[in-house]
Amino acid sequence: MTYEAFYEPAGANRFVATPATAGPWDPAAQHAGPPSALLARALADHDPVDGQPLTRVSVDILRPVPVAELSLRVRTLRAGRRITLVEGIAEAGGQEVLHARGWRILTPAEPTPATPDDAPPVPGPDAGTEPEFWSSAHAAGYLAAMQWRFVAGAFAEPGPARVWVRPRIPLLPAEPVRPAELALLVADSGSGVSARLDLARWLFVNVDLTVTLHRPPRGEWLLLDSATTIGPHGSGVAESRLADTAGTVGRAVQTLVVAPR
Numbered sequence: 001m002t003y004e005a006f007y008e009p010a011g012a013n014r015f016v017a018t019p020a021t022a023g024p025w026d027p028a029a030q031h032a033g034p035p036s037a038l039l040a041r042a043l044a045d046h047d048p049v050d051g052q053p054l055t056r057v058s059v060d061i062l063r064p065v066p067v068a069e070l071s072l073r074v075r076t077l078r079a080g081r082r083i084t085l086v087e088g089i090a091e092a093g094g095q096e097v098l099h100a101r102g103w104r105i106l107t108p109a110e111p112t113p114a115t116p117d118d119a120p121p122v123p124g125p126d127a128g129t130e131p132e133f134w135s136s137a138h139a140a141g142y143l144a145a146m147q148w149r150f151v152a153g154a155f156a157e158p159g160p161a162r163v164w165v166r167p168r169i170p171l172l173p174a175e176p177v178r179p180a181e182l183a184l185l186v187a188d189s190g191s192g193v194s195a196r197l198d199l200a201r202w203l204f205v206n207v208d209l210t211v212t213l214h215r216p217p218r219g220e221w222l223l224l225d226s227a228t229t230i231g232p233h234g235s236g237v238a239e240s241r242l243a244d245t246a247g248t249v250g251r252a253v254q255t256l257v258v259a260p261r
Contacts, residue, residue, distance in 0.1 A: 006038075006167075007021070019067060028066060040181050043057065043100060047084070059100045064097075082105070088102070114215075125166075137155075146168065164224075183242060188254070190228075194228045209254050222242060225243065237255060238254040
């Protein structure tokens, strides 16, 4: 079954998750990408300032997010002409499930001197291959709602990976996915595509996600150039370079909990 969007509006700051949000391990729990993107949308739209795009979003994942109705609360922590800090909280079933903070930074009238992109070129989405998902994965939710094109690595191949990703559906019906929303929607998959362990034997989940963009991504596709490092004491970090077909647009970092299942 296909769905029109990841969420259906349900009134002021309320949204009902469709089964397209479901993550790979539990059809009743959302992948963190869609609700993080929904919060990014709210952070961008709260008390907006012309020419002040969302540049950095940090999300703390307090507990699994059910495939159910979410309500959002947003407030401005620091207002300004050049920079604004906004905070958002997502609740489900009377519990807070996600906290997010976002910095919006004014785009100046004249372009600032940009540093060269020294990342090696990566083949585009047309050169990538469709993946096979893990045999135990719930593939009918988020995994199926996104289109994947691996140019290095694979879901079933432990280690670093480079994969182009784009959503097949929008966050909300008939509403285009905006650049920062795309980044949050995709970036939470960095740890999954670059897993270093057998996901059937190891619990391997992130407790947060931070995305920083030095320019907005352009186009539908976003590249995850991801690698994971695991320490000896049950934690790890996944780091992803984010790029569009013109080059690097930012970075994403996830803190990981690693434990035997």
